[in-house]
Amino acid sequence: MRLSRDAHRLILLALPVSVFALAFFLVPLARLAIVAGQGPKGIAAYASIVTEPRHFESMLVTLGLALAVTLTALGLATVAGLFLSRHQFPGRQLAIAVLTLPLAFPGVVVGFLVIMLGGRQGLIGAITQALGGGKVVFAYSLAGLFVGYLYFSIPRVILTVMASAEKLDPALEEAARSLGASPLRVLKDVTLPGLAPGLTAAGAICFATAMGAFGTAFSLAANIDVLPMTIYTEFTLNANIAAAASLSLVLGAVTWSALFLARSLAGAPAAAAV
Amino acid sequence: MRADATTIELNRCGKTFADGTRALEPLDLTVAAGETVVLLGPSGCGKTTLLRLIAGLEAPDAGGRVRFNGEDVTGLPIERRAVGMVFQSYALFPNMSVRENIAYGLRVRKLDKGEIAARTREMLEMMQIGQLAERRVHQLSGGQRQRVALARAIAVRPRVLLLDEPLAALDAVLRDRLRVEIDALLRRLAITAVYVTHDQAEAMMLGDRIVVMSAGQVEQAGTPREIYRNPATPFVADFVGTVSRIATAAGVVLLRPEDIRLCEVAAGRAAATVETLHFLGGRCQVGLIGGDGARLIADAPPDTPLKPGARVGIAWDDAAPLRLPLMEAAQ
Ligand SMILES: Nc1ncnc2c1ncn2[C@@H]1O[C@H](COP(=O)(O)OP(=O)(O)O)[C@@H](O)[C@H]1O
Ligand SMILES: [Mg+2]
Numbered sequence: 266m267r268l269s270r271d272a273h274r275l276i277l278l279a280l281p282v283s284v285f286a287l288a289f290f291l292v293p294l295a296r297l298a299i300v301a302g303q304g305p306k307g308i309a310a311y312a313s314i315v316t317e318p319r320h321f322e323s324m325l326v327t328l329g330l331a332l333a334v335t336l337t338a339l340g341l342a343t344v345a346g347l348f349l350s351r352h353q354f355p356g357r358q359l360a361i362a363v364l365t366l367p368l369a370f371p372g373v374v375v376g377f378l379v380i381m382l383g384g385r386q387g388l389i390g391a392i393t394q395a396l397g398g399g400k401v402v403f404a405y406s407l408a409g410l411f412v413g414y415l416y417f418s419i420p421r422v423i424l425t426v427m428a429s430a431e432k433l434d435p436a437l438e439e440a441a442r443s444l445g446a447s448p449l450r451v452l453k454d455v456t457l458p459g460l461a462p463g464l465t466a467a468g469a470i471c472f473a474t475a476m477g478a479f480g481t482a483f484s485l486a487a488n489i490d491v492l493p494m495t496i497y498t499e500f501t502l503n504a505n506i507a508a509a510a511s512l513s514l515v516l517g518a519v520t521w522s523a524l525f526l527a528r529s530l531a532g533a534p535a536a537a538a539v
Numbered sequence: 540m541r542a543d544a545t546t547i548e549l550n551r552c553g554k555t556f557a558d559g560t561r562a563l564e565p566l567d568l569t570v571a572a573g574e575t576v577v578l579l580g581p582s583g584c585g586k587t588t589l590l591r592l593i594a595g596l597e598a599p600d601a602g603g604r605v606r607f608n609g610e611d612v613t614g615l616p617i618e619r620r621a622v623g624m625v626f627q628s629y630a631l632f633p634n635m636s637v638r639e640n641i642a643y644g645l646r647v648r649k650l651d652k653g654e655i656a657a658r659t660r661e662m663l664e665m666m667q668i669g670q671l672a673e674r675r676v677h678q679l680s681g682g683q684r685q686r687v688a689l690a691r692a693i694a695v696r697p698r699v700l701l702l703d704e705p706l707a708a709l710d711a712v713l714r715d716r717l718r719v720e721i722d723a724l725l726r727r728l729a730i731t732a733v734y735v736t737h738d739q740a741e742a743m744m745l746g747d748r749i750v751v752m753s754a755g756q757v758e759q760a761g762t763p764r765e766i767y768r769n770p771a772t773p774f775v776a777d778f779v780g781t782v783s784r785i786a787t788a789a790g791v792v793l794l795r796p797e798d799i800r801l802c803e804v805a806a807g808r809a810a811a812t813v814e815t816l817h818f819l820g821g822r823c824q825v826g827l828i829g830g831d832g833a834r835l836i837a838d839a840p841p842d843t844p845l846k847p848g849a850r851v852g853i854a855w856d857d858a859a860p861l862r863l864p865l866m867e868a869a870q
Contacts, residue, residue, distance in 0.1 A: 353557075436630035439596055442617045443624040444644030444695060454643070458634040 294517075297510045304507020311511045320495060320512060327492040328519070330410060331475035335468050337411075338418040343464065345419075346426025347456070361427075365420040372417065372480025379413040379485060380404045407489050413481040418474065422467040429463030430456075469527030473520045492516050544572035545607050545698040545731050547593060552603035554588050562588040563755045565603065570699075572608075575725050575732045577746035579739060581778070585755040586735040587703055593733060594701050595620045607698055623697030627704040629684040631676040637687050638663070638672040644695035662690040682713045689721070693728065700725070700732040706741065718744055739779050743767070751775045767795075769861070776861055783835035785809050785853065798859035799837035801825065801845065807852020811835055813845050827851070 304310045314320050349361060367375060383389050383404040390400040403409050437459065441451045457464075479493040490498070492512065500509035546569065553565035563585045570576045578586040591597040593605060595617035605613045612620055631640050641662050645655040663669040666686040671679065679687065685705055692700060705721070706714045722745050725732050736742055742749050743763040750760045751774075759771040770776035776793060783799065785792045787809060804810050814834075815826035823843050827835040835853070839845060 434628055434630060436626040436628050437632065439617070440624060440626060440630040440691075441632070441643070442596075443594065443622055444691070445618050445621075445647045446643075447618060450647060455632060458632075 294514075297513060301507050301510035301514060304505070306507065310507040311514075313508055313511055314515050317508075319490070320508070323490045323492050323495040324515070326407070326489060327476060327516075330407065330414065330491065331472050334411060334414040334418055334475045335472045337415055338422050338471050339464055339468050341415075342419050342422035342467075343426050343457075343460065346423045347430055349423070350427045350430040361423075364423055367416050368420045370417075372413075372478055372482075373484045374480075375413050375417050376481040376484030378416070379409050379481070383409055383412065405485055405488060409485050410482060410489060410491065413485065414475045414478055417478070417481065418471045421474075422464075422471060425463045425467035426460060429460045433459045465527045465530050469524050472523050476516060476520045476523075544729060546570065546572045546609070547699055547731060547733070548604075548606040548609070549589075549592070549599075550604040550606070552589075552592055552599040552605065554585070554592060554597060554603075555600050561755060563592070565600070566757050568750065568757070568760070570731055570733060572731055573729045574747045575734060575745055577742040577749045578733065578735045578752060579742040579746075579749050579779070580737065580752035580758075582737055584752045586737075586752055589752070590701050590703055590733060590735050593699070594622050594624055621695070621698045623692030623695065623700045625685075625688050625692050625700070625702040625705045627707050629688045631679075631684055631687055631691070633676050635676070636672070637668065637674050637676070637679070640676070640687055641691045641694050643691065648695065658694055662694045666690040681709050682717060685709065685717060689724070693724075693730070698731070700728075700730050702732065702734045704735055704737070707736070707738075714741075721745065742779075749779070751778060753778075770863060773863060776863060781836050782861065783837070784833055785829060785835065786831045786833065792855070793861040793863065794835075794855055794859060795861070796824070796836045796838045798855050799835070800854040801837055801839055801843075802852045802854050804850050804852040807854050809853045811851060811853055813847050813849045813851060816843075816845060816847060827853075829853075 301310050302308045306313070309316075314324055345364065349357065349364075370378070381387060383402060385400075385402055385404075387402065387404060390402050393399060393401040403412070433456070437455050438451050441455045442448075446454060477493055478491070479497070482489075482491050482494050483497075493516070496509050496512045496516070499505040499512065548570075549566065549568040551565040551567065552563065553561075554563040555561050566589075568576075568589075578589060580586055588597060592599050592603070595605075595612065595615055599605065599613065603613065604611060607620070617624075632643065635643065638659055642655050642659045645658055650658075660669075663672055666689060668683060668686050668690065671683060671687070676684065676687075688705070702721075706717055709717065718741055725745070734742075734745055736745075746763055748760060749763055749766050751758045751766060753774050759766060759775045761769075766775060766779050770779065776782045781796050782793050783796070785794060809829065811827035811829045813825060814828050816839075817824040817826075818841065821841060823839040823841055823845075825837045825839045825843070825845065827837060829835055837853070845851065
């Protein structure tokens with residue numbers, strides 16, 4: 266009796282999200298899968314990611330970029346997050362606010378900021394020119410994308426690291442030190458394993474975001490085609506809807522696999538830690 | 540385990556934290572080689588801070604010196620002081636098995652594999668946790684965790700062993716059992732040990748000497764007997780055991796419960812009314828109200844015929860009252 270009431274309540278509670286998932290996610294996804302197979306090449310459109318050199322290259326560049334951004338963000342944010350959670354100093358709150366500022370900007374604005382920094386009229390170009398080293402312009406290249414994505418990713422990872430570090434029992438590190446471990450050894454044997462679940466989760470989110478980032482790439486109008494840009498081009502300029510659809514599905518599958526992998530590694534919902 | 544036990548010497552060691560908290564007034568303390576000293580005092584009195592100064596986890600304020608066997612270790616970080624530490628939270632590494640936890644300090648010291656395995660096995664046997672060797676930390680009970688923490692700390696054969704309320708998180712029965720085991724262990728190892736607790740029974744049982752602390756200061760240091768029979772301050776008299784204050788014509792007399800004899804009113808040196816009676820097995824604890832309204836606690840035989848409300852006389856031997864230096868004159 267009670268059990269069935271609970272079951273009813275569960276169904277009721279799950280209803281809104283089910284309807285939402287069905288209407289805005291599963292149905293369009295199914296449409297997308299069908300559209301991808303209905304182009305002039307039929308089912309073969311799915312293979313375009315390997316058969317079409319432009320698509321294949323776009324995939325590789327996007328994967329490489331997302332991986333590089335993820336690893337760099339994890340490295341930098343771990344150092345900064347550990348420092349911020351372990352030290353009290355005047356201006357600490359300000360430092361946290363500044364480091365997490367990028368959360369307030371959409372990708373387009375981040376791209377704009379990169380142009381201000383490394384574009385043709387950028388700050389860095391002006392400095393290097395003044396120093397007589399010629400004008401350094403990197404905003405429209407892979408380096409520009411990398412800087413933009415990194416800027417975008419670091420806040421999330423820092424917040425995760427700080428949250429995880431505050432949950433670590435400080436006595437763990439002290440115990441390791443009492444047993445003779447050097448600071449580096451403590452980091453490797455105690456701190457990083459303690460942060461690992463949080464880092465995995467943050468890394469997965471970071472990777473997924475970098476795989477799908479569009480705004481930054483768009484505003485940089487880089488001569489690099491990351492996968493979301495390729496999809497956009499196929500869809501709007503080439504009207505190759507089947508290719509755009511198949512690429513979308515591939516992008517979704519790769520990103521989803523990364524999230525799934527992280528979730529099973531961390532043993533907890535990846536997004537929950539962020 | 541070590542014939543060459545280490546002497547610990549603290550010289551003018553005070554501690555003021557960055558936020559201005561004065562956790563320790565500058566103090567001197569010597570722990571003899573092989574001795575177990577218990578730091579006893581209420582929560583917040585600075586016991587942990589003092590222990591962390593000895594460990595090298597905190598640096599003393601300017602002018603303070605920490606010496607091991609005469610060697611100045613004030614500037615040495617904990618990883619180079621060769622101290623064994625046992626934390627109240629156990630602080631076992633959750634990403635390692637019991638065996639790996641115990642072997643950790645040996646691995647850090649780069650001993651060869653055979654030696655590490657042998658010494659880890661020895662520790663597992665000594666602490667009777669051999670059957671737990673491959674377990675993960677989260678699969679252990681509180682008592683088992685405490686055994687692993689002890690084994691891990693002594694596996695590296697530290698110069699001194701520092702324990703911060705190691706039994707505080709355990710239930711009463713387990714605490715009593717582990718207390719006996721730790722006592723036997725410390726005697727067997729003959730290692731210099733500093734043991735922090737707020738539990739006076741634990742302090743009496745384990746300490747060769749007890750250092751009673753209050754508000755960042757040492758109130759008194761001495762053997763359990765000295766502390767109990769000859770407390771130096773009212774704080775020590777009250778914190779270590781129970782005292783009753785009885786007003787007489789000659790002044791206030793301080794008595795331990797076992798020194799108060801309940802008798803006929805006419806035969807007593809003072810009189811009181813029985814308020815409560817608690818049967819404790821081997822004896823009865825009697826709560827009384829004295830003529831001046833002060834509350835008294837006395838021991839009576841378990842089969843005492845006294846009832847609440849009874850008027851009784853209070854007697855004591857001339858040698859029984861506690862004599863506190865300075866204090867009685869002030870009262
Ligand atoms: N890191 C710290 N910063 C500021 N104050 C501290 C710090 N650690 C301890 N204290 C303060 O110092 C005093 C003594 O603390 P502690 O040594 O932990 O006492 P106990 O172990 O006897 O309970 C307390 O008032 C405590 O709040
Ligand atoms: Mg403490």
